[in-house]
Amino acid sequence: MAGQRFLAPARWRWPAGDRNNRRSRTESHRNVSGADIYTIGHGRHDFGYFLELLNGHGVKFVCDVRSVARSRWPHFNGMVLRELLTENGIGYEHLPECGGRTKPKPDDLAWGVDRIVEISSEVATVLMCSESHPLSRHKIPRANCHRIGLLAPLIRAKGIDRIIHILPDGRSTEFDESAVPSIW
Template sequence: MQTVFTVGHSNRSLEDFIQLLTAHGVEFLADVRTAPRSRRNPQFNKDTLPDALAPCGITYRHFPELGGWRTPRPDSPHRGLTSPGFRGYADYMETPEFDRAVRVIIELAERYRLAYMCAEALPWRCHRWLLSDALTVRGLRVEHILTPTRRQAHRLTPGVQVQGITLIYAG
């Protein structure tokens, strides 16, 4: 079973973030932020991060197709997700665009030790959690990087209904 990792850059220094990635052997960083920049933490901007990671042997790629901040559909079946942003992301997970991007992540994970990144440190407060559900039902093992020495194995969101690779967060 292929393993992928998730990580949130939070307000870490660039040095601490790189140490976090290297401590877990990450070779490929997939940026799943919708907007790959930060005023508060410019060290994680798309313009500078690839050059900072390259000397450490880490490849960077932005995946806007997997970014959060999606608007929920009025007829969304994901009523169990109280956050409109999460509900919108769950709706988006049903699209061909999402499926194509996830397939690319899976292919890359077969060649590299891959982590996908967003800004939020806590995975359960980020769309990475729902993306982790999607990868889990596709047969990948997902682990959330928390510290240089600690990871947490992903577990499907309680109450989610799994129908093949389709997830319904009905509540």
């Protein structure tokens, strides 16, 4: 639902003292500011596999950056996805301001990016849209998704050093998004 906000309940937040002491697979991905952001495309995954990908990278919050939170795969429709994630201890918020379908208004996009940075400072966060592969498979790769071509440069400008892209096979990669051609 556009405009509706959902912030993770207290059980998904770590008090300041606890966050530094927790142990997880994501510790190696933490930068100096304490915030890394993951990206993922739901593609054609069934929900169980999608959940494995999130848990495998220690993700506790999903920022849905699709313009419209709908999919031909029913388990990735906004309200259904929110319910499934919540049942599995993962927070959810739809941020249509960050969608790539139409050119977002600059003020709306700036608000959405600020919201992403705010959430990621509290909990391990992933940006989700539908594109499984962040880069095209051309000889010279280009941004295959607005997470790479539109959002990543804006997020890096906010001081987030590490953006980690979760691939469909469960591996992750990092690259300089500013060096990748993009249509956004």
